[in-house]
Amino acid sequence: MLCEFTYLAPKKEKELLDILTEKGPELKLLAGGTDLLANIRLGVITPTIVVDLKKIPGYNVLRFDKKAGLEVGPAVTINQLKDHPDVKKNYHILTIAAEHLASHQLRNRATVIGNIVNASPSADMVPALLCLEASVVIVSKEGERTVPLKEFFTGVKKTVLRPEEILSQLLVPEKHTRAKGGFFKLKRIQGHDLGVVGVALLKTKDEYKCGISSAAPTPVLVEGIPLNTPAKKIIDKVLGAITPIDDIRGSKDYRNFMVGVYIKRLLEELR
Amino acid sequence: MVKIKVKINGETYIREVEENRTLLHFLREDLGLTGTKEGCGAGECGACTIIMNGKSVNSCLVLAPEADGAAIETIEGEAKQGKLSKLQQAFDKHHAVQCGFCTPGMIMTIKELLAKNPKPTEEEIRQGIEGNFCRCTGYQQIIEAVQDATGQRKEKGDLKYV
Numbered sequence: 001m002l003c004e005f006t007y008l009a010p011k012k013e014k015e016l017l018d019i020l021t022e023k024g025p026e027l028k029l030l031a032g033g034t035d036l037l038a039n040i041r042l043g044v045i046t047p048t049i050v051v052d053l054k055k056i057p058g059y060n061v062l063r064f065d066k067k068a069g070l071e072v073g074p075a076v077t078i079n080q081l082k083d084h085p086d087v088k089k090n091y092h093i094l095t096i097a098a099e100h101l102a103s104h105q106l107r108n109r110a111t112v113i114g115n116i117v118n119a120s121p122s123a124d125m126v127p128a129l130l131c132l133e134a135s136v137v138i139v140s141k142e143g144e145r146t147v148p149l150k151e152f153f154t155g156v157k158k159t160v161l162r163p164e165e166i167l168s169q170l171l172v173p174e175k176h177t178r179a180k181g182g183f184f185k186l187k188r189i190q191g192h193d194l195g196v197v198g199v200a201l202l203k204t205k206d207e208y209k210c211g212i213s214s215a216a217p218t219p220v221l222v223e224g225i226p227l228n229t230p231a232k233k234i235i236d237k238v239l240g241a242i243t244p245i246d247d248i249r250g251s252k253d254y255r256n257f258m259v260g261v262y263i264k265r266l267l268e269e270l271r
Numbered sequence: 272m273v274k275i276k277v278k279i280n281g282e283t284y285i286r287e288v289e290e291n292r293t294l295l296h297f298l299r300e301d302l303g304l305t306g307t308k309e310g311c312g313a314g315e316c317g318a319c320t321i322i323m324n325g326k327s328v329n330s331c332l333v334l335a336p337e338a339d340g341a342a343i344e345t346i347e348g349e350a351k352q353g354k355l356s357k358l359q360q361a362f363d364k365h366h367a368v369q370c371g372f373c374t375p376g377m378i379m380t381i382k383e384l385l386a387k388n389p390k391p392t393e394e395e396i397r398q399g400i401e402g403n404f405c406r407c408t409g410y411q412q413i414i415e416a417v418q419d420a421t422g423q424r425k426e427k428g429d430l431k432y433v
Contacts (some may be wrong), residue, residue, distance in 0.1 A: 001291075002291040002293065003291065004290075004291055005290060005291055005293075006290060007273060007290035007336045009336070030337075031333070032330050033332050033333065033334065033337070037293070037332045037333075037334070038313040038314055038332065039315060041331075042313075049288075050334070050337075052334075052337060054337070064336075079326075082391060102314075102400025102402070103317070103401045103403075104380065104383075104384075104398075104399060104401070104402055105314075105317060105320055105327045105329050105380065105402045106314055106327055106329065106332075106402060108326040108327060108328050109328050109329070109332060109333070143272055165354065165420055190401075191401035191402075192315075192401045192402050228293075
């Protein structure tokens with residue numbers, strides 16, 4: 001049984017922003033619900049209001065433009081992103097990351113922005129999005145601000161989002177379109193599982209960028225790695241930037257070791 | 272309470288539901304459509320998989336009010352006039368059903384997979400059902416059933432000939 005709450009489904013963004021201003025701290029936003037409803041069922045969270053975003057026009061926007069890059073709205077599912085031909089062609093690393101997220105049914109509901117705002121250290125989409133220099137647009141009744149994704153996370157399940165705000169847009173610049181990249185996610189089983197550790201590596205025109213999940217309180221980005229850097233040096237640099245812990249899914253040593261293995265494999269693919 | 276209108280297996284239902292009712296409980300408890308099963312209730316096991324607007328989803332993670340206006344397919348819509356669907360027949364033939372608890376969800380997941388990919392490879396079938404747990408068969412018989420239903424199986428491999 002789920003706790004009792006009021007279900008609201010505003011049809012305009014303005015309506016949503018009014019609700020957020022008035023009731024921000026006691027409500028939860030519902031997009032795919034794959035995390036929210038599981039947590040409500042467990043009693044981890046007990047919102048008095050659940051606000052469904054999916055009826056707001058424009059929130060399902062998934063658009064690529066050669067100049068502006070990629071724009072993703074809060075209702076866009078992981079599978080919509082994964083199967084979009086422009087994403088596959090221009091941001092292949094995102095397609096690969098999306099393939100690693102949960103199971104097919106969950107990808108049919110779970111949203112890209114949901115994966116971001118959850119702020120899980122193990123968020124599967126985030127390492128690749130960090131490499132691509134994505135940013136997020138945050139709106140409230142007071143106005144709008146754009147925050148680079150690398151400044152969005154402040155801790156485990158913590159972000160710069162305030163209760164009266166919503167992350168209304170994810171923007172991926174055109175800067176790294178067609179850049180080669182890859183993503184590996186270590187799991188305990190071959191099927192659907194949370195990541196033990198995840199490593200994304202993007203080869204841009206002048207550097208490597210490496211995004212790592214499940215290895216620190218937030219996903220980590222390591223940038224400015226010159227293209228001719230030997231593998232060992234890259235691995236040392238990345239290991240210096242992460243702080244993995246021992247937990248039920250794996251030990252600190254195993255995580256560190258596998259980050260090295262994955263960087264080597266990704267370099268072989270990209271070089 | 273909110274009023275919702277849903278089409279389930281071609282039939283329209285208009286009902287008042289509690290706002291915190293999951294689609295799974297709405298189907299099972301309000302409508303008596305108990306073919307869809309509840310396993311983990313948290314999106315891990317896939318026993319509650321249904322097709323909503325053409326996409327397979329875990330009905331335990333959908334609120335009934337979210338389904339307002341949706342077209343839903345459940346296991347009850349598979350057999351027509353007492354005749355099992357092709358997929359159901361293949362499950363029967365290949366012993367892909369043991370305890371049967373995962374079967375309704377498994378069939379709905381595979382139904383959506385085949386709608387997009389009529390001849391999946393073994394790897395594609397395995398990936399397709401990664402969100403559906405089966406604790407009896409070890410999956411092999413299920414994969415064989417899908418291969419047979421999609422015309423990709425030679426009789427030789429069937430249990431009868433072992």
